[in-house]
Amino acid sequence: MNVNYELTGPDGAPVVVLSNSLGTDLTLWDEQVPALTREFQVLRYDQRGHGATPAKPGPYTLKQLGRDVLALLDALGVRKAHFAGLSLGGMTGMWLAEHAPERIDRLALICTSAELGPASMWRDRAALVRQRDTRAMVVPSLPKWFTPELAGRADIVEKFGGMLVAADAEGYAGCCEAIAEMDLLPKLGEITAPTLVIAGAEDPATPPPHAERIAAAVPGARLEVLSPAAHLANAEQPEAVNRLLLDHFTRNLCAAC
Numbered sequence: 398m399n400v401n402y403e404l405t406g407p408d409g410a411p412v413v414v415l416s417n418s419l420g421t422d423l424t425l426w427d428e429q430v431p432a433l434t435r436e437f438q439v440l441r442y443d444q445r446g447h448g449a450t451p452a453k454p455g456p457y458t459l460k461q462l463g464r465d466v467l468a469l470l471d472a473l474g475v476r477k478a479h480f481a482g483l484s485l486g487g488m489t490g491m492w493l494a495e496h497a498p499e500r501i502d503r504l505a506l507i508c509t510s511a512e513l514g515p516a517s518m519w520r521d522r523a524a525l526v527r528q529r530d531t532r533a534m535v536v537p538s539l540p541k542w543f544t545p546e547l548a549g550r551a552d553i554v555e556k557f558g559g560m561l562v563a564a565d566a567e568g569y570a571g572c573c574e575a576i577a578e579m580d581l582l583p584k585l586g587e588i589t590a591p592t593l594v595i596a597g598a599e600d601p602a603t604p605p606p607h608a609e610r611i612a613a614a615v616p617g618a619r620l621e622v623l624s625p626a627a628h629l630a631n632a633e634q635p636e637a638v639n640r641l642l643l644d645h646f647t648r649n650l651c652a653a654c
């Protein structure tokens with residue numbers, strides 16, 4: 398798998414991996430890179446079939462999406478990294494923290510869920526997109542991604558609608574099928590990475606109760622709910638998200654130190 402990525406920031410600094418959501422690409426994180434590269438190397442990449450990462454035939458699994466990250470880290474010689482993921486990116490992060498804990502330092506889960514049923518809805522969406530292309534998802538997605546004030550703004554429609562239209566139909570569908578089959582809940586309690594969970598108060602796709610459920614299950618997790626913010630809270634509230642991420646990835650966690 399040739400995963401498209403961008404690595405920026407000071408040589409030798411700790412690495413933060415940024416993982417995008419369904420229908421977006423690595424430019425989802427444009428507002429985070431300048432802030433995070435003050436302290437970290439930022440490794441942002443495109444999920445399978447999104448941006449410039451090619452799509453293999455689906456269905457995919459979270460295991461495959463997680464292993465794409467591990468292969469990328471191996472190729473770059475990164476033994477352990479912080480990880481922030483939004484929605485599908487957060488699901489990928491939970492899979493990694495559960496199955497490859499030695500590779501994940503601290504974890505930030507933004508507008509995501511450990512169980513986003515019903516599975517039939519995701520299979521139906523995959524079938525729709527295979528039939529009609531990702532263009533069919535623009536009208537239903539933008540009002541979930543942003544609160545009403547932003548959802549219709551020309552620059553937002555151009556940037557985020559453009560990412561969605563550019564996503565490969567098979568890649569998008571395969572990722573829907575990964576969400577349909579995901580099984581993250583049973584092992585959430587085994588996550589050892591210090592975890593920050595961020596929700597958007599106005600997120601209709603993964604509403605705050607999904608974040609509360611994750612934060613209640615992951616030992617020691619901290620929960621923050623931002624408002625106004627819909628599903629792409631990092632784009633709607635960049636300063637608040639940057640502050641939370643920097644605090645989480647730099648804070649001294651040892652009370653006795």
Ligand SMILES: O=C(O)CC1=CCC(=O)O1
Pocket residue numbers: 417418419420483484485486538541576602628
């Ligand atoms: O597109 C949606 O419905 C919202 C979403 C769910 C998983 C993801 O990455 O985005």
